[in-house]
Amino acid sequence: MTTAVQVKKLTMVQAVTDAMRTMLEEDESVLVLGEDVGQNGGVFRATDGLFEQFGEERVIDTPLAESGIVGTSIGLAVNGFRPIAEMQFLGFIYPAFNQLMTHATRMRQRSMGRYTVPMVIRAPYGAGVKAPEIHSDSVEALFTHIPGLKVVIPSNAYDAKGLLIASIEDPDPVLFLEPMRCYRSSRTEVPDEKYSIELGKASYVKEGSDVTVMTWGAMVPDTVKAVEKFEKEHNATCDVIDLRTLYPLDKDTIAESVKKTGRVVIIHEAPSAGGVNGDIISVINDTSFFYLKAPIQKVTGFDTPVPVYSLEQEYLPSSEKIISALNTTLSY
Numbered sequence: 001m002t003t004a005v006q007v008k009k010l011t012m013v014q015a016v017t018d019a020m021r022t023m024l025e026e027d028e029s030v031l032v033l034g035e036d037v038g039q040n041g042g043v044f045r046a047t048d049g050l051f052e053q054f055g056e057e058r059v060i061d062t063p064l065a066e067s068g069i070v071g072t073s074i075g076l077a078v079n080g081f082r083p084i085a086e087m088q089f090l091g092f093i094y095p096a097f098n099q100l101m102t103h104a105t106r107m108r109q110r111s112m113g114r115y116t117v118p119m120v121i122r123a124p125y126g127a128g129v130k131a132p133e134i135h136s137d138s139v140e141a142l143f144t145h146i147p148g149l150k151v152v153i154p155s156n157a158y159d160a161k162g163l164l165i166a167s168i169e170d171p172d173p174v175l176f177l178e179p180m181r182c183y184r185s186s187r188t189e190v191p192d193e194k195y196s197i198e199l200g201k202a203s204y205v206k207e208g209s210d211v212t213v214m215t216w217g218a219m220v221p222d223t224v225k226a227v228e229k230f231e232k233e234h235n236a237t238c239d240v241i242d243l244r245t246l247y248p249l250d251k252d253t254i255a256e257s258v259k260k261t262g263r264v265v266i267i268h269e270a271p272s273a274g275g276v277n278g279d280i281i282s283v284i285n286d287t288s289f290f291y292l293k294a295p296i297q298k299v300t301g302f303d304t305p306v307p308v309y310s311l312e313q314e315y316l317p318s319s320e321k322i323i324s325a326l327n328t329t330l331s332y
Contacts, residue, residue: 001115007016009187015157016046016122016178020084022194024054027082030168033060034086035068035087043088044124044183070096070121075103082168090125090177091134093226096140100326104173105148115150120164126269127301127316130183130231130309133224136180137306138270143175144247144279150174150199155220157188159244162197169201179218202250202283204257214280215267216243219317223267226322233323236330246276254280254300255287262293263329269316272300294332297325 038061040243041048051059127136154160167174239257266277299317
């Protein structure tokens with residue numbers, strides 16, 4: 001006899017809360033800390049209800065000091081806890097960059113494996129919700145350059161719960177980026193029970209045979225809409241791959257798809273210069289270069305700060321730009 005899995009339709013932010021509640025219930029070493037994460041439930045209400053359920057010793061309001069939040073989390077982690085630190089916005093993490101760069105990610109190597117740092121930093125990020133530019137930064141590439149730090153980005157509620165649980169259980173530090181545009185834009189069926197999604201594994205959002213389209217975060221639903229329109233207008237089909245983890249990249253899935261289609265479009269809202277698109281192209285050069293039938297196309301944000309909200313939509317990759325890139329590679 002099999003037992004049916006109970007599911008409920010959740011927004012991404014509800015799934016994030018569900019993941020933290022699941023782990024707080026299961027493991028007393030799990031803590032949540034950050035600015036206003038207690039009675040206020042966090043700036044986006046991601047920790048809503050956790051303070052009432054688990055109390056002030058496990059859901060901890062901190063001073064407004066990001067370097068202190070991350071530094072405290074490092075100390076907790078090397079002493080047997082599994083802290084989940086919240087940044088109110090990714091653009092506020094810069095004062096804590098030193099803690100990440102010189103301490104959290106080097107502890108395992110410096111101690112020759114005696115200590116690990118099992119901590120998660122959650123940070124909302126990305127444009128499209130009409131916030132000021134430092135609230136809207138998409139600077140994930142700054143962190144994929146730090147050895148020892150995994151960088152994870154979900155695009156839907158199901159992945160958010162599974163990836164966050166996997167991140168909390170990981171023995172090393174994980175930066176968990178939550179695209180603000182996805183927080184409440186849709187609902188996905190999410191199991192009540194605990195499950196995890198392996199870090200470093202991409203997923204096929206849809207499969208095709210003519211073009212490989214790679215993206216992540218809030219650009220996933222936008223890309224799928226553009227690809228569906230493109231496929232209706234052309235006799236072509238596309239692989240759409242949600243990378244989900246930007247460090248380490250899923251090199252096997254990237255190579256597998258490129259060998260099948262021979263044509264590639266990479267889409268992200270972050271600036272192009274120094275972006276993750278360069279790492280993906282490097283993987284293709286190493287694994288599947290001779291299968292390419294056309295130059296790789298990329299559709300990205302501009303190499304500028306995110307503009308004022310009235311111009312945000314001009315900054316973000318549009319459906320027209322995505323379809324134009326698909327046309328360019330298919331007609332080469």
